[in-house]
Structure formats: structure tokens, C-alpha cells
Amino acid sequence: MVYDDGHRSVEALRDLSLAVARAEFVSLVGPSGCGKSTILHVIAGFIAPQSGTVTIDGKPVTGPGTDRGVVFQRHNLLPWKTVRENIALGLKMQNVPFEEQTRIADDWIARIGLRGFEESYPDELSEGMRQRVGLARAFATDPAVLLMDEPFASLDALTAIRMRELLVSIWERSAKVVLFVTHDIDEAILLSDRVIVLTDRPARVRKEVGIDLARPRSYERSLGGDAETVRRELRSLLLARSQGAED
């Protein structure tokens, strides 16, 4: 896939084909700058590829749409809207009646443990709280696909663990497809059904690794035993990047 970033054409991806099944949690891992985020932006419809296609349920993607929710590492929340207004934003744009918007938003506020912060502005929240609101907003409109671009990378370790648990608990009840970009192997193992390891730019699929660990997974369990083998495999795949660049 080649796209134009305004200054030059960038070949971000090459011969990358990816099929994802319903309710599957797929992580994309790869060296930084390899084009992980670009893949997500293309699927979201933010960037139009100069070549190649993306289809969802057989329909080609032509731009952003409500069937695909997004969560970024930063700048998810509009700073001029309160927590409740941010979560209800998509519902409002889809013309859900106001009482219904408030009911759904407040329901999500309770689920992410932010009761009492309904009227707070994003600036008044911690980074972790903001990401919880971002998650809630993406889920509130019930998209079929969730695209997440390193959503927990700027959180402290403990908050990130809690956020992953929250994400999994919401996802397990939702039957959504999640495409999750990360550079954290442990995070990928903990969350995913399948991990796709990418090469350096232009990114190609180096290998797909299925994660057949029983759910629910916990941090302690996933990091020992069976997980150790997977972990070692993923790590060597990632570290092999210099030879990968030549082949």
C-alpha cells in the first residue's frame, strides 16, 4: 500500500493481506515506525490508499464510518466537552434521543468506574481516566470493529494492567473484532487470539502466531508456563528484523 502524506509518497505496506474473523482479538506488533499505525489508519478510512483495498463484511471502505470505532494513544477526548458529553458524542451524532444518550453514557460511566466525574473536563482527569473514557466512547456506539492504536502505551504499568482487564471484560461480552496495535509483546499475548508480527517498513507480515491460552488470562499466568514459549517466539521474530530487511 502506498499513500501520499502531503509531501511525498510513502510505501508503508507491501503485499499485506489480513483477514479477521468475527469476535476475534488481533494484535499487530512490529518495530517502531514500521507502519502499524498506518495500517490502522487505512482500515479506519482516515488515509486513502493509492493501491489496495479494505473491505468490511464485503463492503469496501471509502472513509471513516460508524462501523469502526477508534481509540488512540492520545487526543481521544474533545477538551471542550465533559466526560458525559464525550462518551455521548457518537450517539448524539447518530441522532439518538437525548434521554437515551444520557442513559447510555451514564451506564458506561458506571462501568468504567468514573461516577462523580460526569461533568468533569478531560483536563481534570488523569491519563488513565481519560483512556477509560476513550474506551467507553468507542464502545458506546456499538461498532462492529474496534481499532486501537497503542491505547495504553502512555499509562503507568499498574494503570495499564487495569485497563487491559477492563478492555478484555468489555470485549468478551461484545463479540466485536478488535485490531490492536502495540509494541509490547506481553500485552499482545495477554489480550490476543492472534498476533501478527510485521517487518520493517514497508511492513509485510513476518508471521502470524495464534495464542491458544485459556481465558480468562491473568498477568501472572500468561507470563509463565505455556506463555513463555510464545513469548520467546515473538521476541525472536521481532529481533530478527535486520535479516528480515534483506530478504
Added chain:
Amino acid sequence: MRGAEPTAQRRRESWVWGSAAFAVLGVAWWGITAAGVFNERLVPPPVDVLRAFTEMLASGEWLHDLGSSLGRYGAGFALGNVLGVGLGVMTAHSRIARFTVGAILNFARSTPTILLIPVAMVWLGIGEAEKILVVTWGVLFPVWLNTHMGLAAVVKEYVWVAQSLGATKAQLYRHVYLPHTLLHIVTGARIAVSTGFFALAATEVVGAFSGIGFRAFFSYQIFRTDRMIVAILTLTSVAFVVDRLFVLVVRRVVPWWRHAQLEG
């Protein structure tokens, strides 16, 4: 940082020092005139200026002039803001408009407003329309430029998030572009508060029969320095008060002022 709000003590301190500085300035003025260094008709002492002010107040001139000036200013300021924001939206979001209208505006904004007054009088006649449009000219450019810059600086993730949530073009403006740009527009409008007053004073100096600018120049023709100083101080004070009011109003209507400021 949240500590941007000045504490009560800070505010009191700034008041005390500010008042002291003005007091020193006043005393210096009085001292110079009392020492008899200058002719009193050229540099009148504060008491004479105060006397001239009460005279003008009693005769109704002062209020009449103030009314004329504020009327012109209000109309020109409003028109300049509406045009400035409209043009800013155009040049920021249409490539063609940026290359055509934007280029013309960029060229035109370097024209000193005062040079346009003779030609405005010839084309529009001496009157209110001419004066209002000159003020509009003075207000237009800072508002246009800041609106344009504000829209161009919208964080792309905000736009993306809104689009993914199903925002239409109109919703995108209402929920993302407008609130993001409001602070930039306000900044432009605040600069325009003073540029508008510059234009107003210039347009009232020639071809006017009322207004504070007219009063300053008319007093020059009858050689009343005290009245000139009253006029100058009046316009300066009005501009100052308008600016303060502006800040107060903005804090009211933009409740996320403090929050939005933190976003780069």
C-alpha cells in the same frame, strides 16, 4: 499547570503596584507643570484638564462624542468580526479560496488604514457608512488571520474521532472546528479591539463632526490642549475598558477556556 489563575494576594499586589505607577505618573505631570517649565497652554496641568472635562460633560459634548464614537465602533467591530470569521473559514478549508482570496487578503492587510480614509471618503462620501467601513477594515485582518490559523491547527485526531462516530460536515464544524477555533477567534478579536480603535480615531480626525477623534482634532484647531488631552484619555480609557469587558465575557461564554488553553 492549574496554577495559572492568579491568587487573591497576587491580584492585590498587582493593583497596588499598578495604582502606584499611575500615581507617580500623575504627580510627575503635576510637578512639571507646577515648576513652570512649559507654557501652560501647551502643557496644561492636571487641574485644567479636569476642568475641561467637567465643562465638556456639563455641555453634553462629551457624552454626545462618546455616543457617536461607540456607535461607529460597535457596528464596525461586529461587521469586521463576521467578515473575518467567514473569510477565515473559507481560506482555511478551500484550497482555491486560500490561493486567491487568501493571497489578496495577505496583500491588503499591509495597507495602513489611515491611507484608505481619503479614498473611502471619495467613494462612500463623508458619513457614517464610510466611518463604519474603515473600522471594519481595521478589525477584519486580525480576526481573519487568527480564524484561519486556528482552523489550520485543529488536532487531526479530534477530526478523525468525530468522523468515526458518524459526524456530518455540519456536526464536525459545530463540535470540533468551531470550539477548537473559538479561542483563536477570540484572540484575533481581542487584537482587533485595539486595531479597531486606531481606525476609528483616524477616521474621526478627518471629515467628522462628532466623535472623540473629531473632538481631539477640533480642539487642536481652536488650540485647546486641555480638551485634546481629555479626548485622548477618553478614547484610551474606553479601549481599555472594552478590552477588560471582552476578557470577562469570554470567560463566561467559553467555560473550557482554561482547559482548552492547555491543548497545544
